Amino acid sequence: MRARTASLHTDLLVNLHAGTYFLDAPLALDGQAGDSGENGHRVVYQAYGYGSRRQEKVVVSGGRVITGWIPGEVDGAWRAEVGSLETRQLYVNGRRAPRASLSPGIPGSVTKTETGYVTDSAAPQSWQDPTGIEFVFPWVYPWSEARCRVAEITGDAQSTTITLAQPAFDWARELYAATWVGDQPESPKSPDSHRDPRWDGLARPGSAENSVSFLTEPGTFVLDRSTPGNHVLHYLPLPGEEMAEAEIIAPVLEKLVVGRGTEEHPLHDVTLRGLTFSHAGWTEPDGPHGFLHFFANAYYGGGELQKVELAEGNAHVTVPAAPRSIPANVEFTGAVRVALHDNSFTRLGAGAIGFAGPGRDNAIVGNRIEDVSGSALTVTSGTGTRIQQNLIHHIGREYHGSPALRVSDAREVTVAHNEIHDVPYSGIVVTGGDRAARVQIIENLIHRTMTVLADGGGIYLNGPQGTSYADGTLVRGNVIRDTLTPYNFGLYTDFGAAWVTVQGNVVHRSDTPIVLRVTPPLENVTFLDNFWDDHPADADTPPSGVTLAGNKVLPKDGFESALAADPAGAAILASAGRSMPSAAPNPGQAV
Known part of the structure; x- marks a missing residue:
């Protein structure tokens, strides 16, 4: 392949015949090693017969x-x-x-200590392979879930002492130190947590995993x-x-495909299509650092912690200064015109797809992404990424704080006509930043989100999204249904979101359709011509940074029929989701 790319006069195709290809190492594509297309042509890896009824089933397995x-x-x-x-x-x-697994994680009357827990039950002393056991802490923040290994279990007939692995537990006690004002949402795992202004998500684990005793x-x-x-x-x-x-x-490998480029020498003009990527893992949470989830696909792996004030000094959360991200099993860095078309990503133990670095004009179109431990797709920085016509469901199977899609500090990203469902946290998360501009979230169908955690939504945005309405984020024509857990907002603009236009969306069966008062406050956020089934709080007296116009509240009972009877609402409903065929590249000439 590398000997031929420099002199390409047509697309160069690699056809894979039917079967499961068990990799000994990741497929490495290097922008400086001749793996890119050249002379305006592409290198295409595809299932044999791609795009025809003869297309063969190809599984790339780690x-x-x-x-x-x-x-x-x-x-x-x-x-x-x-x-x-x-x-x-x-x-x-x-x-x-x-x-x-075992639920609850520790039987008996449990007391948290500086090194773990003490219980009046002797049962944990009989657990096999105690150092292989992992405690799970759902709702450690309402939007987070943490995991820590056990280091030792000792005790006598009256009590058991469970010591957790370090530095994970010390880090967890520092990270999850939040003070709240007023009532908080009632966690199904911690039914009394809303009664105390001090949220202690580490009070006791919700479950324990990985012992033959379970x-x-x-x-x-x-x-x-x-x-x-x-x-x-x-x-x-x-x-x-x-x-x-x-x-x-x-799974044995942690990467199936690694595409590497730099700003000067990007990996470019490569297409993967019609393939199935499966059986890659990620084992870092098994180590002494555990998995201390922070937000979306980010976690704390050590380093400086910062206190973020939420209510004029009366409430705060602690956040990592330099969070890490759950990796992707198929990842590209410094990619230009890399396309993933009509592939399947399934049975994966980290995130599925990740694009990072100084890339541009990449496309993720017509893929099916399901049964993934983390997020389906993460785009960090870059310009001109197109995410369209994908079916994404049952992701976050292991790391429940993972959104289906996350776009972070990126420019000119289009997320359109995707269907997303059965997600434990938010469906789409857009995090602003200094480089963020012109992100469009258009005509997606999002349902059954927030199935496990809280304080999120079908679509969630935070931070400055640009410098004006012209280069800010547009959220238009999306249908958001069934945002399930208590304390959520179907369409959630949060934490200083700015320069956002929310226009012509439908929100149905959420805890609350939108939120207008957050800390830091919303600035230059407009809600225009949306449909929802509840009157948003403060809609009659919105804060100064928010504009509301032309929005309609339809009755909860009979919402669907009332929406269908409204021409504008019916048009939104008809257009949302995977309503257009995927734009697959031409087959080209096979090698």
């Missing part, structure tokens, strides 16, 4: 088939020795098998690391599942 299963110690369970394999996911016959639910698994270098997978089959016939795959 996994390993697990064999050698024998009956295990737990009744009905099976075990397989896997050497030094580290994995947080297991896929059985194409299905994600959850890790075995292996009671069919279809779940455990990775036992108690013997270094001789790890053992345990799996409890579903009824009727025959282990002799099952295909069981664990």
